[in-house]
Amino acid sequence: MSRPERIAITGVGAISALGQGARASWRALLEGRRGIRPVRLFDAGGQHCSVAAEIDLRLEDVVPAAERQEWSRSDGLALIAAREALADARLAAGAAGLSIAIGGTTGGMFEAEAVLSTLEQTPAEDRAVQRLLSYPLSTTGERLARVLGPVERVATVCSACSSSASAIGQGAAWIEQGRARAVLAGGTDGLCSLTFTGFNALGALDAAPCRPFDAERAGLSLGEAAAFLLLEPESAARARGARVYGWLSGWAIAAEAHHITHPEPTGETAARLLHAALGRAGRTPGEVDYVNAHGTATRHNDAMEWRALDRVFGAELERLFVSSCKGQLGHTLGAAGALEAVMTVLALDQAMLPPTGGLTTPDPALPLRHVRGEGLAFGANVALSSSFGFGGTGCVLCFEKASLADRRPEAAPREPLVITGACCLGPGGVLEGVDCARHALPDETLDAGVGEVELDAARSRRFDRAARWVALGAERALASASLGPADVGLIAGSAYGNVERSVEFLRRVASRGPRFANPAEFPHLVPSAAAGNASIYLGLSGPVLTVSDLQTSGEQAFGVALDLLSLGLTSALVAGSAEPSDSVVAQVLAPLCTGRSEGRGEGAGFLVIERRQHVHGRGGRELAEVLRHEQAWSGGAERLIAEGSAPAAAERARVLVGTPGFDAGALLAGTRWADVPRLEVSERVGQHEAAGAMALCIAAALIGSGQIDHALVIGRSPGRIYVTELGAPARDPVSAP
């Protein structure tokens, strides 16, 4: 056993309402300047709040000229911040071995709003529809990969307002496993009318610039930003003589399973996260000097956060400094975690603490050692940065000054990861465990369909079909594994998020005015809402994340789950994806983004994946073992296929292709898998973006039922490919040490 490599931060990049560039934003932050002004990007009239931290952005200065119509504000912001982080680390674009982990919530929503709210009147071939190319969250990562690449892998993570903090955790996971030499980790979120109207409808916005931790605080101020850290393993940073700003020494992701918008009043989950991040860093509460709080300035968040800090730090709270950047930078939603991570890293590096802008009368009920007015000269050694989001997923990052010695405990031992449960929703109805393999039988007629999903009516009353499918799929996958929900997490893929429901919300605002925006609808529009709702419904308190990667969203969810399990951050996860039919996706988005418009179906697939000792400890049964899972960009696909183990006898092995219309023949030709029978899964389960997740379920079920011993599951989205190899579980299980 040993420690994984330390994670060095060797570059920072940010663009915010306070400036273009991490340092420009940082200096303005220390001066106490506030970036919250009347909104100019769209008409914010007639609403309680009409201010936000908006950026003066000229997209045409940033975006490749030929693609000006196709890039979103979020994409452009991301490119500016990502370029800066690379340049700051003195890494050339195109440097070998770059990976990208990106978090966000709005994607191309600003550009899509006008098109989506008038969709019936817009012919499909209209130039305006091209604007929707930037709608999927995964587009930003795709564009960064193209401009800054070649890249090794990209992950797009959404956990609402903790999205980019979670993405930094994902980047850290790659480095800790020795899988990446350099990771651009961060996030981006452009302002849009949907979030502005929605937060106004919730009564969550202060009409004035927000006042975190103030007795008079009356809600948050929205903002927009992009921010990235360049993360490297210590050895790589040292080898090239890179400047090290500090270390990312610990991180933790977990869910409250409490309520879609209300933070858990006790602060119990937030406290669990603070403890867990410190535990991974090998630090005690007494060693922490500074906490960069989520500090949104809503009554509930700030009170919850204080309770969590009080639980973890007790009397130490009189000593350590706490501040929130949101009174100056605004709440930049999916970008906030990364933006505040950049500021926290600079605080350690520059020995200065940023103030809490807008705080004039500290709430006596939340006694904290605030930084007021301007930056404070203070040399902090260990700092925490907290982020919490709708649906209840939080993330805490622990940063340390560059001069500090490594105190992290030894890593959890590497262990085989195994699949113990599966559930498919599709043409065969709801199939569980080894029954998922029925999708592979040529003589089986599957026409049951999913029909109405039965959930507890009172607790699921706000759920749309996506939330229902994720809740049911995860519930049945867990049941097939005989595993309860305690401490289990959920990684759910979604190619486009909840488009139909967003369109309804936008149309209502367009026709009735913002005053009649549906407050109870809005929290369900964030791409992570289905997974958040399912976690609350099922009581899942482990990491709960949504990932987005077009046709390979399920494969990416599987990969993110494996990363978290490998590191021992959690012992059991549900992973998969759900794509119930959505008329806007069927008619517009899928044809535009994937080029396929005919015969669209619907489906979902969810697997339970565990560390082997966890399965043994509870006496569970294994369906299949995960032999490897990888993503390749830029023509690395052939290498990926060739790298795996040789298949078992051809009749005892199977290649499963999850992506509709993807002919894997050319890719497999000349490899050891060329003669293995191939199963085109989408021909059985329908053409949709969850067919890849269903392919993984079917492969596990075929192995678990003894029909085959070895499976190669392949999926593809434009420019990248995913390969998963599954094998039969060890017959003679190793006993626990």
Next chain:
Amino acid sequence: MELAALKQDIKRLLIEELDLKHLSAEDIADDAPLFGDGLGLDSLDALQLAMALEERFGVAIPAGDEARAIFASVASIAAHLEAARQA
């Protein structure tokens, strides 16, 4: 509008707007508490209800403690709408 019909209308609006499709108007007593232990509604429902009542009846619901009193039950909502109409 007669008070009984108004209450019926409010119940239908509650079911429709708050996604209480598992209930019917008969399941909601005029004086039953709507929030907390009653129907199990929360503050998100209160916002939605305020918006929907204003849209349907053209009567604004004040924020804060006043709203809490109005939203106590179907009967108290009906009383507020009646009072606003006569004002």
